[in-house]
Amino acid sequence: MADILTQSEIDSLLAAITSGEMSANELKEEEDKKKVKLYDFKRALRFSKDQLRGLSRIHDNYSRMLTTYLSAQLRTFVKIEVAAVEQLPYEEFIRSIPTTTILNVFSAPPLEGRMVMEVNPKIAFGMIDRLMGGIGVEAEPQNRSLTEIEALIMERIFRRTLDFFRDAWKGVAAIEPQLDFLETNPQFMQIVSPNETVAVISLNTEIGETSGMINLCLPHVVIEDILPKLTAHHMLSNKKSGNTSDRVAVKKRLKRARLPITVELGTCHITLKELTELSAGDVIPLDQAADAPLVVKLGKRPKFLAQAGTVKGRLAVQIQETIDEEDDEDERQ
Structure with missing residues (x-):
């Protein structure tokens, strides 16, 4: 797909042609020349566009579940939605997050390997403040590790969010996510090799007056076995069969219902x-x-x-x- 010019670029191009600095023929010749697209082997594209769309659909549902859960827990306005789904090397993901942040490292048997949920400190400390009776807005920027009490509070919250992660993925794969540990320094968290391609799902999060990002890092090597199931055709057919099985289950339960x-x-x-x-x-x-x-x-x-x-x-x-x-x-x- 050709690059889309901005309005300022269009105006500059028209001005150059009008003034004679560039002719229409020169522009056409440049267009006819064979263009070479640079490819960075360190930034290998291993997820197809269809698979990225599938991840977006799954985490749209996950974000709605999180919104409902956190609204009830924090008793305040919460809005979570998918902001972006992209693929990049793991090393680049680590460099893109703050030097001190909240990293929930979890596994999802039967998948082999670990995944990460990174929560911006602004969001994390705002949640802690809200749960401890505050208004949910940190008085001063926090740039420290969690205390033992704060870590326990965070663990309790994020263990529950992994239940919703399981529910969001149940149409694709039966997984049982479990929290392994919490980390605050990204440099100490090496779950895959630096050049391994990961899918990063960024969730734009608003809790009361506080806003920030929650990033889910899913390594390609971990979810490789279930990637074929992320196509739109497979998810649609699976949804239909799931609806049929749900109806059968409801029918069986109704038959066992007792009536006076x-x-x-x-x-x-x-x-x-x-x-x-x-x-x-x-x-x-x-x-x-x-x-x-x-x-x-x-x-x-x-x-x-x-x-x-x-x-x-x-x-x-x-x-x-x-x-x-x-x-x-x-x-x-």
């Missing part, structure tokens, strides 16, 4: 005075004959007509007729 069944022998109306004066041996006349069919109710809804009887010495009813839904509605009206 009651048999109505008849009804009558008495006054409160008569009710309080009832005693053992009193007879209450019902508005239904002894040989009339009995109404069988599922919950509070009439469903069948039945005949009373006994089976092996126990009281029972025999279903004789099903009450139509229309007849039931007419009776209630």
